Amino acid sequence: MRSVEEHQRVVAGLIRPREPQPVPLAEALGLVLAADVVAPLSLPGFDNSAMDGYAVLAEDVAGASEDNPVTLPVAEDIPAGRTDRLTLAPGTAHRIMTGAPAPDGATAVVPVEVTDGGVDTVTIRAGARTGQHLRHAGEDVTAGTTVLHAGQVLTPAALGLAAALGLGHLEVVPRQRVLVMSTGTELVAPGTPLEPGQIYESNAVMLAAAVRDAGAEVVASTMTGDDVATFRETLSRHSADADLIITTGGVSAGAYEVVKDSFGEEVEFVKVAMQPGMPQGAGVVDGTPIITLPGNPVSALVSFEVFIRSPLRTAMAQPEPDRPRVEATLTEDLTSPRGKRQFRRGVLDARGGTVTSYGPPASHHLRWLASANCLLELGEDVVELPAGSTVRVWDLG
Incomplete structure (x- = not known):
């Protein structure tokens, strides 16, 4: 059998x-920048007010106080968005709103809270120091400065900065586009009445969610029966826009193995020394990579974690593509089949540094995996592991 590492x-x-490509900001969250971003303009782009209040010359209100207020005529009203250029004459004030352009000559803004809020004249009850409540052009970003770097994950704040700089698109490492296909004549869509011998399809739903959780895009999530022609037609119909195809089911040693029956030398089918998830396949079909996973739901999801998630994230340049791996103390005795690496569902107590297996090891017990927060990795040479042993744990978060 092939080793897990192989x-x-x-x-x-x-x-x-x-290849890197420009994408709209609305689609860039969580993607990785492929090129540095150099600011095409300064932020702020002009001197502006940090408060609702009155633009003044600081010396005109230097002695203002509650007991000795200063009254000035209000020469202009400046809302945010006013575009004409104004000049403040000494001995006057301009009423100004937050973010509005400061008039030339103004050296401070007096908050409206220390005034009477007047429109024609304003009575000011506190002095102002030079520069008070004024935002100066370029004090956040200077045009020509590199503000975002290649390799950086685009966060909401990074996208806000790009938008503030007037950038509608960013050059990124694109998401991988994945086609997920589940096979089996016994499968029916959830919500459909079951006939005897039928089961609800869950793998495509589960793996599509795992693909999205890894940061990739699902181009289609579909299921087919065990007819080779139908399977190939469905695959061809959806695979044109896919960078990767993931199938589940149809790879074991029995009859009606539609995935195995559909491919000749395009896909290499192997047995991997692991439990669950022994039957696996990998190859290239019509130029698109394909990974064929077993059909039992636990086997399918564990196989995705062990083989696909990390290289999928690596291909998108995501930092830390691997699940965190930690050492923990086992709280119980465990057994494992010799010659196979076993991945057991578990509950990790990260604070206490302990881990407990959760549920039976069989590959159809999906309920236990749904409530687990980790996988215990038991080596091929492990047959018995007593409580108190140190084991390797994949933290599923």
Whole structure:
């Protein structure tokens, strides 16, 4: 049988990054910048007020107080968005709103809270120091400065900065586009009445969610029966826009294995020394990489975690593509099949540094995986592991 590490290398070798491309800001959250961003303009772009109040010359109100207020004529009203250039004459004030352009000559803004709020004249009850409540052009960003760097993950704040600089698109490492296909004549869509022998399809829903959780895009999530022609037609119909195809089911040793029956030398089907998830396949179909996973739901999701998630994130240049791996103390005795690496569902107490297996190891027990927060990784040479042993744990967050 193929080792886990060998199959990881095979899968990683198939998943390749797309060429960088510009995307609209609304679609860029969580993506990685492919090129530095140089500010095309300064922020702020002009001197403006940081408060609602009155633009003044600081010396005109230097002695103002509650007992000795200063009254000035209000020569102009400046709302945010006013575009004509104004000049403040000594001995006057301009009523001004937050973000509005400061008039030439103004050296301070007096907050409206220390005035009577007048429109024709204003009575000011506190002095102002030079520069008070004025935002100066370029004090946040100077035009020509590199403000975002290649390799940086685009956060809401980074996108806000790009928008403030007038940039509608950013050059990024694009999301991987993934086609998810679930196979089996016994499958029906949730919400459809079940006939005897039928089950609800869950793998496509689950793996599509795992793909999105990894940061990639799902181009389609579909299911087919065990007819080869239908399977190939469905695959061809959806794969044109895909960078990766993931299938589940149809890869074991029995009859009606539609995925195995559909591919000749395009896909290499192997047994990997692991539990769950022994039957695996990988190859290239019509120029698109394909990873074929087993059909039992736990096997499918564990296989995605072990083989696909990390190279998928690596292809999108995501930092820390691997799940966190930690050492924890086992709280119980465990057994494992010799010669296979076992991935057991578990509950990790990160604060206490302990881990407990959760549920049976069989690959159809999806309920336990849904409530687990980690995978216990037991090596191929492990047969028995007593409580108190240190084990490797994949933290699923």
